[in-house]
Amino acid sequence: MGKKEVPSLVKDEKLIEKRRGEMVKAAVTLFKANGFHRTTTREIAKASGFSIGTLYEYIRSKEDILYLVCDSIYDSVKNKMQEQVRETDCTLVHVKQAIAAYFKVVDEMQDEVLVMYQEAKSLSREALPYVLKKELEMTAIFEELLKRAVDRGELMLSSDEIRLAAHNILIHGQMWTFRRWSLQREYSLDHYIDVQTELLLGGLVGARMSAQS
Amino acid sequence: MGKKEVPSLVKDEKLIEKRRGEMVKAAVTLFKANGFHRTTTREIAKASGFSIGTLYEYIRSKEDILYLVCDSIYDSVKNKMQEQVRETDCTLVHVKQAIAAYFKVVDEMQDEVLVMYQEAKSLSREALPYVLKKELEMTAIFEELLKRAVDRGELMLSSDEIRLAAHNILIHGQMWTFRRWSLQREYSLDHYIDVQTELLLGGLVGARMSAQS
């Protein structure tokens, strides 16, 4: 499904998955503490529990690790969200639930999201599109939800506004991590969710609906 | 006024300012193309038009360059905004004008804003606070504008909402740069301004005011 394949010298698929899982976990911790560029492959190998030689049996280059990290984080975020959101119904309430679910997942995976957010730019021109694509897939989820709410007449949004609103939701989630130094000092997560949801959707409902009546 | 002083071996203040200006300009271009970590001090010196030795007459370390870059960009953004915004009146219209002005400045200084946005995290624990402080000052500008509009009864926002709305304005501006790969393909700047302003403030006005009536 359009995922970039990272080649490995090792044949055993199970082993690859296991070792790469360990690598990613170690890498996230280290990237979070020191950033991608300040983290050495040796450190990653050590924190992963195997030697530098073994590390390179499972990847071709340091950048592969960054790609695996980004890839894995997106998958986790998406999976965790899908666990919480049932798409059978799509009323406005469900849109709000989805937003809240997303914000909660971001909060849970704060370190990971922040790392991905700050380091993805270091991916090569070859690997970056794969990550951007995943970001757009995330956006598409909210677009779809908003669109259905509009179709049901619960929200008044042009298609341009839907697009941008979806982007905004995504960004407000990430903002919770990369502005933690300011936001998490002043707001609890629940409060942040409430206020942001109000700002995002508040006006779009009551406002215009009352205008319609 | 709380600005971090970067020491120089050169005494001539005018010269320092001139050379640092050249350095910052060269650095922004290079950081934009390759990122801070992939840019070498020699490249910066060369692009600045002087030798590596001369570069180090005006800074102590590579990180100083990054700090100067961030510092200079914030000052530019703020100055450019203040040129456009007259704070005599503070009606809702003026808030919108300020937002538009900010978005336009961000658009003009796209490369700079993007660089600062992506690389500021590489600043040392010592220098970072100075940059975060500037970010908060920018936020405070919009907080103040929103607050006045609320005081005049043109907007309905709790103080929490004011805070967060100001943050949102800021990052929606930055988003125009770091999501350019998606946004600038689909929207013109003016369109982006219109739609985001509508999403940001649209509901807060008509909506609740009509609700009040």
Added chain:
Amino acid sequence: MGKKEVPSLVKDEKLIEKRRGEMVKAAVTLFKANGFHRTTTREIAKASGFSIGTLYEYIRSKEDILYLVCDSIYDSVKNKMQEQVRETDCTLVHVKQAIAAYFKVVDEMQDEVLVMYQEAKSLSREALPYVLKKELEMTAIFEELLKRAVDRGELMLSSDEIRLAAHNILIHGQMWTFRRWSLQREYSLDHYIDVQTELLLGGLVGARMSAQS
């Protein structure tokens, strides 16, 4: 036993010892020719037969090499001396034999002793004490020998004089290296040993013993 540990990235202890031995040998030659500060780490690596990268697998900094050099030289001098001196008897004859043995070892290891003598001062405040301690241990050897001869009534020395005489012996040995430009032109080693021994101990024996009678 109070030796300063120099950490290495390499695990194989045998290999560490081997490589460091090669390093020290190369370094002594180069330090002798050009001094510590004028010798580059690259030169040391090349003369040691490995790459600069490999060099830094076995040390942390250039200063570590200097420490290893000093440490190794002291150990060699001490070992070589102990090979020659049997401490079973401690008559005056044995003291003279020990002095001669020491002077001979110094002569054999001229380059090393000179290097250590001239460059030890470049050690950091952290490493220096370890080297000074070794110097005092050497002094203590002669102090002990002199003391026993005094106890046997073969020498007349106050404890202050013992102390200083031991220092003098040490220094006269080193002097053979750092005044080679003058001394080794005029004296053979054996002659130097004879004359210095006479000056050091000559008077302390016959003289006062006759005074006693």
Added chain:
Amino acid sequence: MGKKEVPSLVKDEKLIEKRRGEMVKAAVTLFKANGFHRTTTREIAKASGFSIGTLYEYIRSKEDILYLVCDSIYDSVKNKMQEQVRETDCTLVHVKQAIAAYFKVVDEMQDEVLVMYQEAKSLSREALPYVLKKELEMTAIFEELLKRAVDRGELMLSSDEIRLAAHNILIHGQMWTFRRWSLQREYSLDHYIDVQTELLLGGLVGARMSAQS
């Protein structure tokens, strides 16, 4: 009289002498604290009270400063000694007085002597002989004194022994500075002078004289 000339761009001899005096004073302080190699020309210029450009009006290279330092220190030591020693009489008592005078001068000029002692080796092959020559001149002073005492029958020394005894006196003086970490903790200067004089000459007098009788 065989002194190495250090060329200067400046014509005014008085000025040259004055500036070089300032340079040497500053350099000694800095060399003492950090060593020759770790001291920069900029630091010397600054500590001398003039600019780096001016510094180079009075010398050709950094090494010239080291030469001037060594040269100046030798002259000072010699002058100070000659102030104290009247060579009219030359009995054994006068030899002892000369030794004491020398040790006292060394003690007074501890920093300078130590610096010269440790850094002279950094002089180029061209300049070194000029300094060694001065060291030999100092040795010659004591040789002469000892020789006269021998001629008067107050000391029993072969010419070889005279040579070496003179060397020993010199380096016992220097030893007071470069072994300060050990010696100056245990001995006062006067005590050191007494004990060393006793060790140097004690036996040569009473001993053999009594043997003669």
Added chain:
DNA sequence: GATGAATGAGAGTTCATTCAT
């Protein structure tokens, strides 16, 4: 005669990557 900005060769050190074992 004094200044100090400019220079660039060269220093110590790091680290992604390889490959023999």
Added chain:
DNA sequence: GATGAATGAACTCTCATTCAT
């Protein structure tokens, strides 16, 4: 499949020296 010693290009930063003013 695992190891870790070896590599060397490339990095940041220093500093003796020069020369236009």
